[in-house]
Amino acid sequence: MIRKKILLLGDFSVGKTSLIRRYVDNSFDDSYLTTIGVKISQKRLELEGISCELLIWDIEGATPTRSIPHSYFKGASGAIFVCDVNRSETIESLNEHINTFLMLNHEAKHVIAYNKADLLSTPQKEELFLPANAFLTSAKLDSNVERLFTTLAKEVLL
Amino acid sequence: MRTLQVILNTILSKNIFEYLLVDRALRVTSASYGIEKYLGSMPQEGDDVLDYLPELVGSEEEVKTIFLKKFCLYSLESVYKNDYYVNITVEYCDENTAIILLHNITANTLSKQKVLQYSNESTLLYSTLQKVVDNQNALLFVTNSEKIEFANKKFMHYFGAETIEQVRKKELNLYQNLDKKLKNYDELFELTNDKEEHIRIGSDTFIVQATLIESIYKLFTLTKVTTLSNEAMRDSLTGAYRKSYFNSKFEMMVAESTMCVLVVMDLDDFKQVNDHYGHQVGDRVLQEFARLIEKNIRKGDMFVRWGGEEFLLVLQHTSLADAKVKVERIRQKIASYVFPEVGHLTASFGMVALQDEEDADSIFFRADKALYQAKATGKNCIVVKED
Ligand SMILES: Nc1nc2c(ncn2[C@@H]2O[C@H](COP(=O)(O)OP(=O)(O)OP(=O)(O)O)[C@@H](O)[C@H]2O)c(=O)[nH]1
Ligand SMILES: [Mg+2]
Numbered sequence: 405m406i407r408k409k410i411l412l413l414g415d416f417s418v419g420k421t422s423l424i425r426r427y428v429d430n431s432f433d434d435s436y437l438t439t440i441g442v443k444i445s446q447k448r449l450e451l452e453g454i455s456c457e458l459l460i461w462d463i464e465g466a467t468p469t470r471s472i473p474h475s476y477f478k479g480a481s482g483a484i485f486v487c488d489v490n491r492s493e494t495i496e497s498l499n500e501h502i503n504t505f506l507m508l509n510h511e512a513k514h515v516i517a518y519n520k521a522d523l524l525s526t527p528q529k530e531e532l533f534l535p536a537n538a539f540l541t542s543a544k545l546d547s548n549v550e551r552l553f554t555t556l557a558k559e560v561l562l
Numbered sequence: 563m564r565t566l567q568v569i570l571n572t573i574l575s576k577n578i579f580e581y582l583l584v585d586r587a588l589r590v591t592s593a594s595y596g597i598e599k600y601l602g603s604m605p606q607e608g609d610d611v612l613d614y615l616p617e618l619v620g621s622e623e624e625v626k627t628i629f630l631k632k633f634c635l636y637s638l639e640s641v642y643k644n645d646y647y648v649n650i651t652v653e654y655c656d657e658n659t660a661i662i663l664l665h666n667i668t669a670n671t672l673s674k675q676k677v678l679q680y681s682n683e684s685t686l687l688y689s690t691l692q693k694v695v696d697n698q699n700a701l702l703f704v705t706n707s708e709k710i711e712f713a714n715k716k717f718m719h720y721f722g723a724e725t726i727e728q729v730r731k732k733e734l735n736l737y738q739n740l741d742k743k744l745k746n747y748d749e750l751f752e753l754t755n756d757k758e759e760h761i762r763i764g765s766d767t768f769i770v771q772a773t774l775i776e777s778i779y780k781l782f783t784l785t786k787v788t789t790l791s792n793e794a795m796r797d798s799l800t801g802a803y804r805k806s807y808f809n810s811k812f813e814m815m816v817a818e819s820t821m822c823v824l825v826v827m828d829l830d831d832f833k834q835v836n837d838h839y840g841h842q843v844g845d846r847v848l849q850e851f852a853r854l855i856e857k858n859i860r861k862g863d864m865f866v867r868w869g870g871e872e873f874l875l876v877l878q879h880t881s882l883a884d885a886k887v888k889v890e891r892i893r894q895k896i897a898s899y900v901f902p903e904v905g906h907l908t909a910s911f912g913m914v915a916l917q918d919e920e921d922a923d924s925i926f927f928r929a930d931k932a933l934y935q936a937k938a939t940g941k942n943c944i945v946v947k948e949d
Contacts, residue, residue: 407612409620416682438682440675441640441647444616459616464640467682475638479620493689 406456408560409479413472413501414486415494416465419519422543423486424462427553432544439464442476449554451561458557466497477505482513482560484552489518489532489540513559517541517552582662583655584611586629588622591659600643600664615662617641617650625652628660640671647671700768700784702736703775704747711779720766720786736770736782739763740809751780758794760787760810767810769794799845800852802867811864812876816922823885825875825913826929830941832871835904847901851909854899858892882915882946889913889944897942908942917949 412420421439425431428445439462447458466472483505487494502514516538522545534540541548573579580597582605584590590605598604601614612619617638628634638650649665700717704710713729723729737744739761744750753759754772761770768784775781787794795807815822829851836844848871855865866874877885889911897908912932916925928947936945
């Protein structure tokens with residue numbers, strides 16, 4: 405079976421763990437328990453007749469004083485960059501995360517999750533400008549989470 | 563070889579390291595018993611190691627280089643496995659075997675996690691508070707030793723600074739912008755503690771208020787007033803201008819030597835009204851008194867509540883003689899008016915004209931002297947000071 409390593413990267417508390425929990429276990433928790441180090445979750449899926457397994461790396465978020473260890477980046481086929489739509493600083497740091505990752509993984513694919521969309525009002529959502537490979541997601545309300553992962557999976561596999 | 567086995571067994575019994583032996587195809591050849599707690603089940607000979615350590619997916623080739631180079635830089639830190647945290651490293655054993663070591667770092671990682679949790683939560687709280695603070699009015703924190711400790715975004719924006727260092731460098735000493743001459747923030751604090759004072763900086767007017775925070779910080783709040791709200795300008799009881807508003811206006815008039823007459827007036831024996839009829843009646847008398855005066859002055863004249871039963875009147879662009887005629891009319895109106903519940907009351911007046919080059923302190927001093935004289939010479943009269 406084909407196995408692919410994909411990462412979730414971004415600032416702390418943007419919802420990386422929650423997106424994975426929603427995608428893999430279809431659950432959500434309102435409380436915040438920060439991730440330290442890394443935890444791998446496995447998810448099998450069938451894409452256009454190909455069965456494969458995603459190894460989803462939930463990596464600790466970057467904080468003002470701790471950056472993400474680069475040793476986690478090796479061998480990744482793709483990454484989901486996550487920001488919190490309500491914290492502009494997490495949107496601003498996306499580019500830095502993307503550039504560092506792509507520098508170490510030239511071939512890798514990526515998508516972006518603008519998470520916690522449930523906290524935005526409709527006019528706020530309309531005002532938001534999203535890049536082409538970005539999704540407005542909510543781990544809480546389960547919106548766009550499946551699409552986020554399968555879009556990346558397709559890019560990585562097909 | 564036997565001693566090596568003893569050493570290895572000792573290390574393994576300490577519950578710190580567990581291992582898996584793999585062949586060149588990364589198939590399991592052997593494993594320590596304790597490894598089951600990390601992997602969830604016991605790997606069997608011939609199993610694919612990736613089924614137990616999916617962490618290695620993507621790094622297979624790198625791990626395999628160990629059979630060529632006899633060493634490998636592969637290492638992965640703080641991996642969560644089945645309620646434990648481990649570091650994973652790969653070592654060379656022989657040309658057909660590599661050893662994958664799992665180093666238990668759970669206790670250490672959990673305490674680090676606690677610190678990280680605390681720090682992340684504080685950062686979130688701090689950044690939320692920062693946003694709240696930046697959206698307030700302009701704020702300035704000054705320490706007891708007169709050091710500017712903090713200014714929020716709005717404050718910096720008003721005064722064209724980007725960083726707190728720039729605020730400090732600019733020597734933007736708020737206290738120098740008041741009409742009263744103040745020497746430091748301590749004095750500004752005394753003046754504005756739980757009170758409002760108007761302050762002019764450039765062409766802008768601000769209301770300044772001070773609060774003491776934890777007895778070491780003085781917090782100054784500046785509210786920009788482009789067009790003053792009625793509330794900010796007017797005394798709530800009488801509707802006359804507030805002292806703080808008057809101060810900033812009068813300072814301007816003095817600076818520009820505007821031709822004007824200052825009248826200081828005081829209701830005679832008002833204390834007895836309060837004592838005899840109570841404060842509620844006293845308040846109504848003040849309202850009536852203010853209404854009488856407002857009815858008898860021009861729009862451009864400024865009527866101010868100075869404190870208690872003391873009021874000011876500034877009559878612009880008028881001579882002292884003309885002003886006196888007008889004030890005399892007001893005096894008579896008051897003396898003949900029947901105040902509800904209280905009956906007849908009188909008022910005393912001191913008046914002076916602003917002289918060339920005269921400052922605010924001086925004109926107030928002269929006006930006060932005139933009022934004092936009016937009170938001393940039997941009340942219900944006007945005293946005009948020519949010099
Ligand atoms: N309203 C809302 N809250 C969310 C959403 N996703 C996550 N959260 C909450 O945000 C907080 C942080 O979520 P996590 O998933 O732990 O964030 P993280 O990016 O894994 O954080 P670190 O591991 O510290 O980097 C938690 O309290 C979640 O419940 C969402 O879509 N909507
Ligand atoms: Mg997390």
